[in-house]
Amino acid sequence: MVVKVLIAAPIHERGVEILRREGFEVVYREYPSVSELMDLIKGFSALIVRSKPRVPREVILRADVLKVIGRAGVGVDNIDVEAARERGIEVLNVPEASTISVAELTMGLILSVARRISYGDRMARLGHWAKAYCEGVELYGKTLGIIGFGKIGEALAKIAKYGFNMRIVYYKRNRLPREVEEAYGAEYLSLEELLSVSDVVSIHVPLTSETRYLINESRLKLMKKTAILINTSRGEVIDTEALVKALKEGWIAGAGLDVFEEEPLPKDHPLTKLDNVVLTPHIGASTSEALERSGVMIAEKIRDFFRREFV
Secondary structure (H helix, E strand, C coil): CCCEEEECCCCCHHHHHHHHHCCCEEEECCCCCHHHHHHHCCCCCEEEECCCCCECHHHHHHCCCCCEEEECCCCCCCECHHHHHHCCCEEEECHHHHHHHHHHHHHHHHHHHHCCHHHHHHHHHCCCCCHHHCCCCCCCCCEEEEECCCHHHHHHHHHHHHHHCCEEEEECCCCCCHHHHHHHCEEECCHHHHHHHCCEEEECCCCCCCCCCCECHHHHCCCCCCCEEEECCCHHHECHHHHHHHHHHCCCCEEEECCCCCCCCCCCCHHHHCCCEEECCCCCCCCHHHHHHHHHHHHHHHHHHHHHHCC
């Protein structure tokens, strides 16, 4: 029996080659809508997506032979995992594929906000020599608070500790073993303590019912007025309305955001009007290396899944 795989988002050609070599019939449709996906899904045993398209319950219920959904990336919040579980459909992802890329972008956002790089570039292009308005701060010796200390948090901690001599504090639901803390020189704090002592706060948590609006108005008010907030996880982790207020009223010094509650970010969104925020279009995993790794790794996981199925 030929297994049909629907690839509904761009993945690296090496990943496609792995599936075809294994004998899968591969069909590619780039970012179909939910209604299009409902029409497409019948007859496919595997579905591969990235952060798009959405795979809600109605798509899963329409599937007739679907056995596995592969997410070529980290989060699976665009997939109704509960509905998949009810139907006996396995959901796979490759969180390790983009670790370095996301950590490096995070550090880039921190530097851009701290040294006002994006603002200076924007002014120079407009013909304004804004040197007097580009006074920044050094990162050396400052405190970095990492919310969510998984693989990306660990990679960021290494960059910050060994590249910038930053003090590392962290918060996560389950405290790390002491030997792991010692390896990264990381100090465990409550979320409220972390927010109050950190010069830079970087968020690295999945989107769940518990983390939605984890950073809200009351928690923003705990932060230093000189602090920088960075988010490369999911936009809904921050209450955007509260963040805009914090940036306008000077509760915090600045922010660097790669993810947003609404994507693409609307042209007239309040965040686009602020000079103390750096915005990037969800590019954390958008490096040639990460894209290749994620495509290859999810293809290998799909291949291995069906090898086990047919044993």
